[in-house]
Amino acid sequence: MRVKVSVIGCGYLGAVHAAAMASLGHEVVGVDVDEAKIAALRAGRPPFFEPGLADLLLGAQDKGSLDFTTDIADAAEARVHFVCVGTPQKPGEFAADVTYVDAAVDSLLPHLSPGAVVVGKSTVPVGTAARLAGLVQPSGAVLMWNPEFLREGHAVEDTLHPNRLVYGVPDGAAGETATAALDEVYAPMLAADTPRLVADYATAELVKTAANSFLATKISFINAMAELCEASGADVTMLADAIGMDDRIGRKFLNAGLGFGGGCLPKDIRAFMARAGELGADQAVAFLKEIDSINMRRRVRMVDIAREALGGSFIGKKVTILGAAFKPDSDDVRDSPALAVARLIGTQGGVVTVTDPEAVANASRAFPELTFVTDTTEALTGADAVLLLTEWKEYRDLDPAAVAGLVSGRVLVDGRNVLDPQQWRAAGWTYRALGRP
Numbered sequence: 380m381r382v383k384v385s386v387i388g389c390g391y392l393g394a395v396h397a398a399a400m401a402s403l404g405h406e407v408v409g410v411d412v413d414e415a416k417i418a419a420l421r422a423g424r425p426p427f428f429e430p431g432l433a434d435l436l437l438g439a440q441d442k443g444s445l446d447f448t449t450d451i452a453d454a455a456e457a458r459v460h461f462v463c464v465g466t467p468q469k470p471g472e473f474a475a476d477v478t479y480v481d482a483a484v485d486s487l488l489p490h491l492s493p494g495a496v497v498v499g500k501s502t503v504p505v506g507t508a509a510r511l512a513g514l515v516q517p518s519g520a521v522l523m524w525n526p527e528f529l530r531e532g533h534a535v536e537d538t539l540h541p542n543r544l545v546y547g548v549p550d551g552a553a554g555e556t557a558t559a560a561l562d563e564v565y566a567p568m569l570a571a572d573t574p575r576l577v578a579d580y581a582t583a584e585l586v587k588t589a590a591n592s593f594l595a596t597k598i599s600f601i602n603a604m605a606e607l608c609e610a611s612g613a614d615v616t617m618l619a620d621a622i623g624m625d626d627r628i629g630r631k632f633l634n635a636g637l638g639f640g641g642g643c644l645p646k647d648i649r650a651f652m653a654r655a656g657e658l659g660a661d662q663a664v665a666f667l668k669e670i671d672s673i674n675m676r677r678r679v680r681m682v683d684i685a686r687e688a689l690g691g692s693f694i695g696k697k698v699t700i701l702g703a704a705f706k707p708d709s710d711d712v713r714d715s716p717a718l719a720v721a722r723l724i725g726t727q728g729g730v731v732t733v734t735d736p737e738a739v740a741n742a743s744r745a746f747p748e749l750t751f752v753t754d755t756t757e758a759l760t761g762a763d764a765v766l767l768l769t770e771w772k773e774y775r776d777l778d779p780a781a782v783a784g785l786v787s788g789r790v791l792v793d794g795r796n797v798l799d800p801q802q803w804r805a806a807g808w809t810y811r812a813l814g815r816p
């Protein structure tokens with residue numbers, strides 16, 4: 380059945396969610412305060428790079444209907460309202476800034492009618508939903524929390540084919556109403572065997588933070604092993620393959636290298652520590668501090684390896700950095716490890732040029748002091764060292780012999796362990812990597 384739906388916040392999460400819900404046949408209005416973003420979406424143009432989103436926006440109109448607006452009053456007719464705004468790290472603190480969530484719910488309040496359901500999807504500190512439920516209740520609407528597990532670069536697929544759903548609902552009839560409403564919205568996309576867990580608010584909120592903390596822990600664990608491999612002459616990629624064959628461990632998220640960045644993992648583990656502290660449970664997540672430290676150390680180690688490979692100094696050396704986004708298939712540069720490395724090398728006297736297939740515009744806005752080029756060949760020409768820091772396919776597929784013809788010095792540092800050392804060494808390159816001899 381067609382449901383009238385609103386999506387508040389049209390960023391990486393909300394824009395995809397709005398288009399996906401319309402593609403399921405619903406009548407969707409996306410709301411955001413950013414006029415440029417809304418204008419782009421209205422014209423069917425994704426305001427950021429996300430594979431599959433352009434097609435989804437185009438196709439959405441065929442099945443349901445999709446409109447975008449800056450006026451929250453246009454959401455008044457919707458029965459289900461999704462809150463998809465960001466919860467960034469507070470400047471100078473570990474805690475998450477929930478003011479956008481508060482503002483979204485506040486702005487919705489005058490437009491809520493009895494029977495409406497407000498579905499929080501943003502990642503929030505545990506306790507937020509219970510607090511907001513008190514604000515929503517007088518309108519006769521119900522609040523529920525339905526954390527989103529999508530990965531950037533796979534957002535369309537993850538939204539339309541979730542591997543599980545978690546609903547955080549209040550007890551009793553209100554919880555049943557909310558569950559039934561969200562079931563109706565998601566029904567067209569659910570496989571018969573998609574697990575759906577109906578929980579209380581706090582559990583639903585914690586599922587999301589715990590999942591991201593576990594992923595961050597896996598990455599930092601293997602990066603800690605990379606430090607040991609560097610100290611002992613072992614190879615972390617083989618180590619990861621071998622331990623990953625134990626299906627209690629699993630090979631996914633054991634790719635050692637420059638570590639994690641982006642708008643989620645780093646800020647989520649920090650917000651988790653801050654919230655645990657407020658709840659008097661600091662010790663339970665104290666280990667996350669170490670997870671964060673291991674992750675940040677990899678950036679420094681990367682710079683050290685590159686400097687060593689260049690004979691001990693960056694001064695006057697042209698260093699080409701392949702990748703600016705925090706991961707491939709994304710133009711997101713929030714907390715990008717690649718850009719952190721670029722900046723560090725710049726402060727040590729290196730002449731840095733950064734290139735990326737999609738993220739140059741965002742990166743040059745965030746780091747105007749760095750030099751960016753969009754063309755890979757231009758970036759590589761005359762380089763004394765090449766650093767592969769974001770593993771886009773086009774960089775993984777580079778031909779060592781062809782690149783050798785462009786550069787001044789054959790020094791390659793593979794920050795993501797995605798190239799074949801033998802192939803690069805055979806073409807005359809000095810190949811260095813994190814966690815490999």
Ligand code: UDX
Nearest residue numbers: 527528529530531632633634638639640641643705706
């Ligand atoms: C993450 C979660 O995966 C997702 O479920 C949640 O909803 C949001 O946060 P995302 O930030 O899009 O998604 O990226 P993800 O694919 O998880 O990668 C995060 C970072 O970890 C990237 O910088 C990536 O390069 C790095 N990473 C990932 C590694 O360094 N090694 C790995 O093995 C995997």
